[in-house]
Amino acid sequence: MDPAFRQGAREGLRTVLPFSVGTLPWAIVTGLAMRSTGLSELESMGMSLLVYAATAQLGALPLIASGAPLWLIFLTGLVLNLRFLIFSASIAPAFHDRPWAQRLASSYLLTDSAFTLLSPRLLTAAAPQWRWGYYIAPAIYGWLLWHVGVLIGVFGADILPRDWSLEFMATIALMVMLVPMARTRPMLLAALAGGISAVLLRGLPLRLGLFAAIAIGIATGFAAEHWQTRGEEK
Known part of the structure; x- marks a missing residue:
């Protein structure tokens, strides 16, 4: 493994770790919400893996529960994720030298927190391998942490106490991302x-x-x- 890649990966993880405290409860809330809507465990995890965007998932769930038409559910998810077009365009110069498959993977793993926390150094660093490590390592970490939380929420929906007020932690996680932006x-x-x-x-x-x-x-x-x-x- 390239030394520059390893160094970038370490620095990227150090950047996002302090801000990832709110990810787990937010993911648990999303898992609970999907199960409360009536989705099965398989459907919930499938939606999480396919969509991988909490705001789009939570925005679409009330429409799914009310039997809204498919076009409206799709439009809701599309509108809620429009910001990623701006995010992608902003950090695209950092990946101009990467193969198509790697650019595709990086787009799937892009999140609000990854853009907010990583983009300043991504756009100024000169070493391509360092940039790739700096982005992909924390992005994969965030993906894994998110789905661990969703798993807990999905399979613990009937066990977790409803008076824990995890929704409040999800709000805090959003505020932590909003303030730097x-x-x-x-x-x-x-x-x-x-x-x-x-x-x-x-x-x-x-x-x-x-x-x-x-x-x-x-x-x-x-x-x-x-x-x-x-x-x-x-």
Whole structure:
């Protein structure tokens, strides 16, 4: 194994380990939610492996439970995962020299926390092997940790006490990821606009308020970045 790859892998794991404390309870909550919706153990694990996106899974589950049409379930997952297009485009230069199979694997393993925590050094490091190790080692670790938590939730749905309030830990995990991402003014404005809109529009049917809030947040972020760039050019 290339020494640069090993060094990158070690540094990547050191970067994400302190922030992975919220992953396990969040994964357990997702496993419990899938079983509560009526999915079997096999269906729940299959969905987790195929989708591997907690927000899309949790967003689609109420629609599955209510018997919503397949196109709406698919559209919900697509909209909730649109941010990964931006994430992928942002870190794509770090993988331009990797084989197609490795780029495909890296796209499947991309998560919010991996992008937030790893992208700054990924885009500035010069050694290709170091960059690959720095990303792939913590990405695989996160994948394994997530599915261990989902397994616990899926197969412990009838055993785990419901008064543990694990949902609160999942909220904390989201906040831990959100705070570093909102360090710039456009990102902060996008988060505020999307969050406030989601609360105000939560009464719309078919969860359309969520779609509208996502669109408002994205539009606000792009507009704020455009205005900021124009201001710096003047």
